[in-house]
Amino acid sequence: MKKLWRCGVCGYLHAGDEAPDACPKCGAPKEKFTGLTDEEAEKVHMSERTNDIHMEIVGLAERISALAQEGLEIDLDPPCVALFKAAIKEARVIKQRSKAEMEGHMKKGKW
Ligand SMILES: [Zn+2]
Structure with a gap:
């Protein structure tokens, strides 16, 4: 299961080992992303x-x-x-x- 990252500005979800350099939706920088907990990520995957x-x-x-x-x-x-x-x-x-x-x-x- 890939780690999920949520943009703190627009809510965009990114799947990957690390957050993207910039949000593909709003352009926010990498620092605005926070990693979802395993429990949160599980809800999304399910x-x-x-x-x-x-x-x-x-x-x-x-x-x-x-x-x-x-x-x-x-x-x-x-x-x-x-x-x-x-x-x-x-x-x-x-x-x-x-x-x-x-x-x-x-x-x-x-x-
Ligand atoms: Zn965004």
Whole structure:
């Protein structure tokens, strides 16, 4: 398991034997980085895949929403329109649920 370093200015996480010379996100110098404890790093490593899955789910939900919107615009018949409206609502719930879970991970340092 690689050591993790967090930028004290922007929160960027770097994996490596030592902190980077400059933060790739905000440009802060190496001294602004602090090493995570093994316990903190473990939380981040354990949630890495689930965070990726949540992000992919958010992207898929956006795709469902865009497809359903296209279907709405075709306006074939009322049952079809109702189905697309429901899909847009459901996709919004799926997306928001995953975003809320990711926010929870971030607040608990699992990011
Ligand atoms: Zn930074």
